Amino acid sequence: MVDNIKRSLLVALWFVFLTFPLMVVKVNTLKNIVEWRWINMLWVAIGSFVLSIVWRWAMERRQLKSKKAEQGEEESVKPGFGQRxxxxxxxxxxxxxxxxxxxxxxxxxxxxxxxxxxxxxxxxxxxxxxxxxxxxxxxxxxxxxxxxxxxxxxxxxxxxxxxxxxxxxxxxxxxxxxxxxxxxxxxxxxxxxxxxxxxxxxxxxxxxxxxxxxxxxxxxxxxxxxxxxxxxxxxxxxxxxxxxxxxxxxxxxxxxxxxxxxxxxxxxxxxxxxxxxxxxxxxxxxxxxxxxxxxxxxxxxxxxxxxxxxxxxxxxxxxxxxxxxxxxxxxxxxxxxxxxxxxxxxxxxxxxxxxxxxxxxxxxxxxxxxxxxxxxxxxxxxxRPEGLIANVRRKYAGRKVVTEDANA
Amino acid sequence: MLEVSKTMAEPDNILLEVKDLTMDFGGLRAVDSVSLNVCPGEIVALIGPNGAGKTTFFNCVTGMYKPTNGAVMVHPPEGKSQKINGFKSNRVTTIGMARTFQNIRLFKNMTVLENVMIGRHCRTTTSIIGAILRGSKTRRQERETVEISYDLLEKVGLVDVADEFAKNLPYGAQRRLEIARAMATDPFLLLLDEPAAGMNPQETKALDELIVRIRDTEKISILLIEHDMKLVMNISDRIYVMEYGKEIAQGSPMDIRNDPKVIKAYLGEDSDA
Structure with missing residues (x-):
C-alpha cells in the first residue's frame, strides 16, 4: 500500500511536469504578460494521483483473481452476478x-x-x-x-x-x-x-x-x-x-x-x-x-x-x-x-x-x-475482456432426464 | 477412372485404397507415389522419421490438400466406391473417414459434450428454419445427438467432465475427446495423427487399449501415424514406413522391426558397413 502511494506520487509529479506548459503557463497576448495558473497544477496532481491509486488497486485485484484461477479456485465456484x-x-x-x-x-x-x-x-x-x-x-x-x-x-x-x-x-x-x-x-x-x-x-x-x-x-x-x-x-x-x-x-x-x-x-x-x-x-x-x-x-x-x-x-x-x-x-x-x-x-x-x-x-x-x-x-x-456478461454455455442434461430439458 | 476401379484387387476387402499418391509443394515433393491399403477391421500404422511426409499424406487423404497425382479410392461398407481426390474435407468426413489432429484442434470454448455434438453435424439435418420452429423432428434429432454424444463420452471415459470447457481438460483427456469427436461422425475408418504424442506411459497404455477397443467393439478400422514404437508394434496389424516422402517398407510389425532399410532410416547408416 505504501509502495502504491509512493509510486502514485511519482506518477502525479511526472504528470505535473508533463502538463506544466499546457496547464499552467498561459501567455496573454492582449496584455503581453504571462499568466501562471498554479491552481491547475494542483488539480492535475490530485487527479493523476487518485487515478493512479485506483488503477493500481484494480490491477492488483485482477492479478489476485487470475492467481486464484490458476490455483484451481475457478470463478465457476462463485459465478458472476450476471450468471446468478x-x-x-x-x-x-x-x-x-x-x-x-x-x-x-x-x-x-x-x-x-x-x-x-x-x-x-x-x-x-x-x-x-x-x-x-x-x-x-x-x-x-x-x-x-x-x-x-x-x-x-x-x-x-x-x-x-x-x-x-x-x-x-x-x-x-x-x-x-x-x-x-x-x-x-x-x-x-x-x-x-x-x-x-x-x-x-x-x-x-x-x-x-x-x-x-x-x-x-x-x-x-x-x-x-x-x-x-x-x-x-x-x-x-x-x-x-x-x-x-x-x-x-x-x-x-x-x-x-x-x-x-x-x-x-x-x-x-x-x-x-x-x-x-x-x-x-x-x-x-x-x-x-x-x-x-x-x-x-x-x-x-x-x-x-x-x-x-x-x-x-x-x-x-x-x-x-x-x-x-x-x-x-x-x-x-x-x-x-x-x-x-x-x-x-x-x-x-x-x-x-x-x-x-x-x-x-x-x-x-x-x-x-x-x-x-x-x-x-x-x-x-x-x-472484462469477456464482456459485461460472459456467454454461459448451455449444459445438456444426461440421457435419463434428457426428454424434459433438451426440449425446453 | 473406370480403369482404376477395374484393376482394383478385391474391392470387398479394402476400405481405403491409395494409389501412387504424390503431393508437390512448388518444387518440393513432399509425398512421392505412396500406395497404401486399409482393410476392414485392421489397424494400420504409418511411421517414419520427422518430416517424412506422413501428415501431408493424411491431409491428402482427408481432403485438406488436393494431391498432385495418384488416386484416393474409398470403398465404404455400404455405399458405392468412389475416387475422392480433391473432395473438401467435410465431404470426406461425410463419406465416413474422420480424423484427429497432431496438434490438438478442439473447440476450446465449447463444452466437452458440445465438441462431440459437432461431430454429429453431418449426420443430422436441422436447418435454420427447423431450429427456429423446433418441430418434433428437430427435437428428436437433438435428443439423439445428446444421447449418442453421451454414449461416446462414456466410451472414452469423459462423461464426468461433459460440461467442462474443452480447454480446461488435461492433455490426455483432450486427445481422447478428439477421438470421441471423430467417432461421432459415424466413420468406417478413423485416421489418428499421432494420438500418443506428449502422453505419459500410463496414458499411452490406456490409449492403446482404447484404440483396440474401438476396432473390436465399434468395428471401425484405424489408420494411425505414430512415433511411439511400443504402441505401434503392440497394436498394429500392418505397418507402412515412409522416409523423405517415399514409401520404403511395409509389412507386419515383425517384418518392419527387422527390415534393414527401416533400421537405417531411423538409426542412420553404420559407418563401417
Missing part, C-alpha cells in the same frame, strides 16, 4: 416482471422525445443481436455491418417512394433484402479470416454508402429520401405522439422476436456449427461441417436483422440519407457486441441501452463523447 441473475429463478422472475412492466408503461409516462430515443436504442439492440450472431457466435469480424442496415432502410424508402409500398410489406422485404445482400457479399469473403475479413467488410460498408450517395436516380443521392410514412395501423390516422408510442411497441415486439430466435438458434445444430467455425475452422470442416454454407448462413442471418432494423429506422426518422450509415454506426454496433460479451444475448441488450442512452442523457459531456467511449473500451479490454 440468469440461473436463480427467485431473482430472475421478479426482475423479469418488473422489467416487463417498466417497458410496457414506459412510453405512456415519458414524453415523445424520451420514447423516440428509446426506439433508437431498441433498434440498436436488434442490430447488436444480429451482429452478435455474425461476430459473437460465428466469429466473422464484420466492420461493414451498417451496409445491411442501409439496405433495409433504403428498401423501404425506395419501395415506398416508387411503388407506394407500406411499412408492413416492406418490413419482411427489408429483412430478406438484407439477408440476400449478406449472401451476395458473403461469397467473395468465404476464404478470408480475421484481419483480412475485417478490412474487406470495412470496404463493403464504405462502398454501400458511396453507391447510395451517387446513384441519384434511385436513392436520391445525398439529398436522401423524405416523407417516409411511419408504421401504419390499418390505415388509422395517428398523431405523432401515438405513432411514436406505436413504433415503440413494435420495436419491443421485434426485440423479443430477435431474442427468441437467436436464443433458439444458439443451442441448435446450426448455432453449434457457427461456434465451431469460430473456434477452429480447419477442425470444424474436418468434422463434416460445410464451411461455405455455415459462413453464408451466419452472414445472411446477421444481415437479416440489420435489414429489419433498417426498415424501422427509416420509418422512425421518416427521412433517410447516406449520412446515417457511416462507419461510426458499424463501430458502434460492434462495440455493443464486444462490450456486452460475445455471444451473450442479455449482455448485448444492456450494452446497447448503455451505449445509446448514455450519450443522450449526458449531453453536457457530448464533446468528450468519443473520448469516454474509447476509455470505456480500453478499460473493458483490460478488466
Amino acid at each position: 441473475l440468469l440461473e436463480d429463478p427467485k431473482i430472475f422472475k421478479p426482475v423479469l416482471i418488473v422489467l416487463a412492466l417498466v417497458t410496457l408503461v414506459f412510453p405512456l409516462v415519458v414524453d415523445i422525445y424520451q420514447a423516440n430515443i428509446m426506439v433508437l436504442a431498441l433498434i440498436f439492440v436488434v442490430l447488436g443481436l444480429g451482429l452478435n450472431v455474425t461476430v459473437g457466435l460465428a466469429g466473422l469480424l464484420d466492420l461493414g455491418y451498417v451496409a445491411f442496415f442501409a439496405v433495409g432502410a433504403y428498401t423501404y424508402g425506395v419501395l415506398n417512394s416508387f411503388f407506394g409500398f407500406g411499412f408492413w410489406i416492406s418490413l419482411p422485404l427489408g429483412g430478406l433484402m438484407g439477408a440476400l445482400f449478406g449472401i451476395v457479399l458473403g461469397f467473395p469473403i468465404l476464404r478470408l479470416r480475421g484481419d483480412y475479413l475485417a478490412i474487406v467488410t470495412l470496404g463493403f460498408g464504405s462502398i454501400a454508402k458511396i453507391v447510395i450517395e451517387n446513384w441519384e436516380e434511385v436513392f436520391n443521392g445525398a439529398k436522401g429520401i423524405a416523407n417516409i410514412p411511419r408504421p401504419g395501423f390499418f390505415g388509422a390516422e395517428m398523431s405523432i405522439h401515438t405513432a411514436t408510442t406505436y413504433t415503440y411497441y413494435i420495436m419491443i415486439l421485434m426485440v423479443l422476436f430477435a431474442i427468441f430466435i437467436t436464443n433458439r438458434l444458439k443451442d441448435s445444430r446450426v448455432g453449434r456449427a457457427w461456434m465451431a467455425l469460430r473456434e477452429d475452422e480447419i477442425a470444424c470442416v474436418a468434422m463434416g461441417v460445410d464451411m461455405a454454407r455455415t459462413k453464408l448462413s451466419a452472414y445472411a442471418f446477421g444481415a437479416f436483422w440489420a435489414g429489419l432494423a433498417g426498415v424501422i429506422f427509416a420509418s422512425r426518422n421518416t427521412y433517410i440519407n447516406p449520412n446515417s450509415f457511416t462507419f461510426m454506426e458499424s463501430a458502434l454496433v460492434l462495440s455493443i457486441v464486444v462490450m456486452g460479451g460475445m455471444g451473450s444475448i442479455i449482455g448485448v441488450i444492456i450494452a446497447a441501452l448503455v451505449l445509446i442512452l448514455m450519450p443522450e442523457y449526458l449531453r453536457a459531456f457530448s464533446e468528450y463523447r468519443m473520448l469516454m467511449f474509447g476509455a470505456v473500451m480500453v478499460l473493458m479490454m483490460i478488466f
Whole structure:
C-alpha cells in the first residue's frame, strides 16, 4: 500500500511536469504578460494521483483473481452476478416482471422525445443481436455491418417512394433484402479470416454508402429520401405522439422476436456449427461441417436483422440519407457486441441501452463523447475482456432426464 | 477412372485404397507415389522419421490438400466406391473417414459434450428454419445427438467432465475427446495423427487399449501415424514406413522391426558397413 502511494506520487509529479506548459503557463497576448495558473497544477496532481491509486488497486485485484484461477479456485465456484441473475429463478422472475412492466408503461409516462430515443436504442439492440450472431457466435469480424442496415432502410424508402409500398410489406422485404445482400457479399469473403475479413467488410460498408450517395436516380443521392410514412395501423390516422408510442411497441415486439430466435438458434445444430467455425475452422470442416454454407448462413442471418432494423429506422426518422450509415454506426454496433460479451444475448441488450442512452442523457459531456467511449473500451479490454456478461454455455442434461430439458 | 476401379484387387476387402499418391509443394515433393491399403477391421500404422511426409499424406487423404497425382479410392461398407481426390474435407468426413489432429484442434470454448455434438453435424439435418420452429423432428434429432454424444463420452471415459470447457481438460483427456469427436461422425475408418504424442506411459497404455477397443467393439478400422514404437508394434496389424516422402517398407510389425532399410532410416547408416 505504501509502495502504491509512493509510486502514485511519482506518477502525479511526472504528470505535473508533463502538463506544466499546457496547464499552467498561459501567455496573454492582449496584455503581453504571462499568466501562471498554479491552481491547475494542483488539480492535475490530485487527479493523476487518485487515478493512479485506483488503477493500481484494480490491477492488483485482477492479478489476485487470475492467481486464484490458476490455483484451481475457478470463478465457476462463485459465478458472476450476471450468471446468478440468469440461473436463480427467485431473482430472475421478479426482475423479469418488473422489467416487463417498466417497458410496457414506459412510453405512456415519458414524453415523445424520451420514447423516440428509446426506439433508437431498441433498434440498436436488434442490430447488436444480429451482429452478435455474425461476430459473437460465428466469429466473422464484420466492420461493414451498417451496409445491411442501409439496405433495409433504403428498401423501404425506395419501395415506398416508387411503388407506394407500406411499412408492413416492406418490413419482411427489408429483412430478406438484407439477408440476400449478406449472401451476395458473403461469397467473395468465404476464404478470408480475421484481419483480412475485417478490412474487406470495412470496404463493403464504405462502398454501400458511396453507391447510395451517387446513384441519384434511385436513392436520391445525398439529398436522401423524405416523407417516409411511419408504421401504419390499418390505415388509422395517428398523431405523432401515438405513432411514436406505436413504433415503440413494435420495436419491443421485434426485440423479443430477435431474442427468441437467436436464443433458439444458439443451442441448435446450426448455432453449434457457427461456434465451431469460430473456434477452429480447419477442425470444424474436418468434422463434416460445410464451411461455405455455415459462413453464408451466419452472414445472411446477421444481415437479416440489420435489414429489419433498417426498415424501422427509416420509418422512425421518416427521412433517410447516406449520412446515417457511416462507419461510426458499424463501430458502434460492434462495440455493443464486444462490450456486452460475445455471444451473450442479455449482455448485448444492456450494452446497447448503455451505449445509446448514455450519450443522450449526458449531453453536457457530448464533446468528450468519443473520448469516454474509447476509455470505456480500453478499460473493458483490460478488466472484462469477456464482456459485461460472459456467454454461459448451455449444459445438456444426461440421457435419463434428457426428454424434459433438451426440449425446453 | 473406370480403369482404376477395374484393376482394383478385391474391392470387398479394402476400405481405403491409395494409389501412387504424390503431393508437390512448388518444387518440393513432399509425398512421392505412396500406395497404401486399409482393410476392414485392421489397424494400420504409418511411421517414419520427422518430416517424412506422413501428415501431408493424411491431409491428402482427408481432403485438406488436393494431391498432385495418384488416386484416393474409398470403398465404404455400404455405399458405392468412389475416387475422392480433391473432395473438401467435410465431404470426406461425410463419406465416413474422420480424423484427429497432431496438434490438438478442439473447440476450446465449447463444452466437452458440445465438441462431440459437432461431430454429429453431418449426420443430422436441422436447418435454420427447423431450429427456429423446433418441430418434433428437430427435437428428436437433438435428443439423439445428446444421447449418442453421451454414449461416446462414456466410451472414452469423459462423461464426468461433459460440461467442462474443452480447454480446461488435461492433455490426455483432450486427445481422447478428439477421438470421441471423430467417432461421432459415424466413420468406417478413423485416421489418428499421432494420438500418443506428449502422453505419459500410463496414458499411452490406456490409449492403446482404447484404440483396440474401438476396432473390436465399434468395428471401425484405424489408420494411425505414430512415433511411439511400443504402441505401434503392440497394436498394429500392418505397418507402412515412409522416409523423405517415399514409401520404403511395409509389412507386419515383425517384418518392419527387422527390415534393414527401416533400421537405417531411423538409426542412420553404420559407418563401417
